[in-house]
Amino acid sequence: AKFDPPESDTLKTLSNITVNGSVSGAKTSQFSGTGIVKLYDSERYVTRYYTNRNKETKAMSYLLPGDVLFKGKVEINAGQFSSRFFVPKDISYANRSGKISVYGWDPEAGEEIGGYYEPLYFAGSEAVFDTIGPKVNLGFTDIDFRDGDVVTPRSQFEITISDPRGINIAGKMGHDIVLMLDNDLSSSYKLTEYFSYDTNSDTSGKIIWPVPKLSPGKHNAAVTAWDNGNNSTTTECDFNLLISEDFKLIQVVNFPNPFKGTTDITYNITDAAKIECSIYTVRGLRIKTISSDMQMPGFNTIHWNGKDDFGDTVAKGIYIYKIKAVSVESGQKEHFIGKMVKVG
Incomplete structure (x- = not known):
């Protein structure tokens, strides 16, 4: 694969850059798949010390690629x-070259491609006035999570981050994306x-991270992220960790009641x-049944419009509700019986 030469080989900080490229070779027009594009900072010198056979300490310096400044997923079409x-x-x-690279694959054809463009230099800055940090949402995969909800050890954090000027992934000291649990460093x-950026996006993406080993009960999670202008945002949530191999139906409440x-x-x-x-x-007369073939783990809601199965509004009074839940995975069953009062 090869990149078209950019308009300038010198990039300004906070500037938005577009790069185009193509797959070279005999099957160029047939290659369609996914690619990962990376922008690298300037090359950096690294010095390593070693002891030779004469027990003398020697130094060896060499160049390594710079830090990854951007890593995004793109579609490759034809x-x-x-x-x-x-x-x-x-x-x-540093006054040394950076570069951009691409690695792609076509799953149907079973082919892979790769390429890079250099030199690229960094100098100057766009005049941008931005003091607002990225938008950070903290939840859990496969769960319609609300603050304080129950999660299990199988749950995974789902952290979505977006900003009009992109997310800082350079990894410089003090500007990492950090998850902290229970306010404990x-x-x-x-x-x-x-x-990981969303496909074809330079402004939004997510992180999936497993819940580490924790004691059962209430915990707090806080995530701090930075945009490319070094503005930060911290978002936190509380969650209850339920450690049980059995399927559970818990925290059943109807509201309002009455x-x-x-x-x-x-x-x-x-x-x-x-x-x-x-x-x-x-x-004991059943007047209404509300069913769902699939509800996801976590917080869920059943809405009752106050009408029976025939569409008639029920009278004022006391009603009993029973919830039956059957795990799709294990077949285990749980139920709950509660009482509600209709006053109007």
């Missing part, structure tokens, strides 16, 4: 690709290298499950 990225403030400002994790008109029954489940909610009069 041998053509294009990528955009922002140049972060956190560059080395010893339980901090640098997640910068795990950030209610007028409509009410919501909320609950948490630890696995994806089939749900059936039945509503009865105090004499």
Whole structure:
């Protein structure tokens, strides 16, 4: 693969750059797949010390590629690709060459391509006035998570980050993406290298990270991220870790209660499950059934409009509701019985 020469070989910090490229070779027009484009900072000298056979300490210096400043996923269609990225403030400002590279694969053809362009230099800065940090959302995969919800050891953090000027992934000291648990510095994790931009995007992406071993109960998680202008945002959430090999239906509440008109029954489940909610009069007559073939782990809601299965509004009074939950994974069953009062 090869890149078209950019408009300038000198890039300014905070500038938005577009690079285009193509797959070279006999099957150029047939190659369609996915590519990873990387922007590298200026090359850096590294010095290593060693002891020779005469037990003398010697130094050896050599060049290594610079830090990765951008890593984004792009589509390759008919041998053509294009990528955009922002140049972060956190560059080395060394008077040496950086570069851009691409690695791509076509899963149907079973082919891989690669290439790079250099030299690229970094100098100057765009006049940008931005003091707002990135938008950071902290949740868990496969769960409609709300602050304080129950998660299991199988859960994974899902951290989505976006900013109009891109996310700082240069990894410079003090500007890493960091997850901290329970306000404990010893339980901090640098997640910068795990950030992945959305396909064809230079402004948004996510991190998926497993929940580490923790004691059961309530915990706090806080994530700090930086944009390319070195503005930061910290977002946090509380979660309850349930350590159990069994399927659980927990924290069942209907609100409002008493209610007028409509009410919501909320609950948490630890696995994806089939749900059936039945509503009865105090004499045991079932008047309403609400079913769902699949609800995801975590917080869920059943809405009742205050009407029976025939569409008629029910009278004021006391009603009993029963929730049956069956784990899709294990087949284990859970149920809960509660009471609600309709007053209007």
